Amino acid sequence: MASLRGLRGNAEVDTWIERLGLGAHRHTRLGDLSKGTAQKVGLAQSLLVPPGLLVLDEPWEGLDAQARTLIPQIVAEVTETGGAVLVSDHRGEIAGLPGAVRWTVSDGTLHTRADPEEARDDVVVEVAVRRTDADLTMARLRADGHRVLGVREEQPR
Template sequence: MRLEGVWLRYHRRGPWVLRETDVAIGPAEVAVVLGRNGVGKSTLLQLAAGVLPPTRGRVVDRPATVGWVPERFPADQPFTVGAYLTAMARVSGLSAADADRAVRRWVDRLGLARFHGVRLPQLSKGTAQKVGLAQALLRPPGLLVLDEPWEGLDAAARDLVPEVIGEVLADGGAVLVSDHRGETVRLPGARHWSVAEGTVTEAAPSGGAATVVVELSVPAAGAAAAVARLRADGHHVLRIRDAAAPPPATRPDSGSPSTAGAVPGSGAGQSGERGRPDPAEVPVSGGPDVDEAPASGAPGRPGPAPEVAR
């Protein structure tokens, strides 16, 4: 999706909030929109989502299904949570059966089951925000736009946001998210769009931020082939360990022998060596700390070995 030469002002003679904006985001990409209060982050997100039409310019190649989570969920509507989500699912084009399934799934996932029959105006701010998140995900979005999605959420629900974003990315969706709480660190690999004085600029990725550690698990019998495939694709295999063994608590010492290519059962890197990193492959500084792999921030579910960086 691209914004091409987009300008926006709210009133005919009002000030331009955004001028000559050209940004693009592709499938499976996430961009975090940053900037101080009132610079136009929400405005940019609404343009991207199609909630606001540009005053000048155009938005092209917007995916057919857009999930939009506003900063404040408009809870002053006379529906129960269940009725509202079902109606939103049907409006998005799901059949009655699919709508029921989708509502059940997201109500369970976001811990909304006990609010199913509660009317929206009676919800707390955090619960209303969860309903706002649920309605955007009922149909898998090709573009998910989240305006300060962490706002008002409790710790458990905050953890769900990067998890859900990872799932949308894994399905090939694009994600735009604004953030003034610094939660962005939970989104390794995100692009950063900075809004200031009516213009949007993309910050170049800084040093190690361009690399993330992805944890995944594979059947032991297929590990050798998986490692070979990952290497052939240009990925950097950091370590292989038994799924049952916990990840090391501290950074491995740099004098340990090389086992990064060792696969259980392959004859190399057995027993005492397995699970220890190749000092030549683990970045010493400036890159991701292998032992502090972002379990909650990695795009995908946390899982056991092997650990792979790209």
């Protein structure tokens, strides 16, 4: 897939293999993979080159807990670089994607739902974690529907 996308070398491939935990399956045929692992391969393939539009159909389906926490982070990365993400979600897990515009279709009519972030009475809670746990902690917070306002290093006193 990397060759079809015009990539030379394996740097991007290796990045996504590591990030999505696909190392043990690097040489496994796609048809021999579990549904969740095949879904991670498809996600990696779609992200080899930064997409202008990323379409995710039930992206959490079949994924392990670690990979599930990456979905909000990946969506944020795509949108932060100017891309758009369209997600279909029948289980309500889209709530883990802060700032998302949500549409529903009923009786052939498109309805835009207000962003629950705007209706919420927010408070700010500061949390200190080890530097090595920061990325995973932020991904988990986002997956749980929290907004991560920023990351800063604590200054020595």
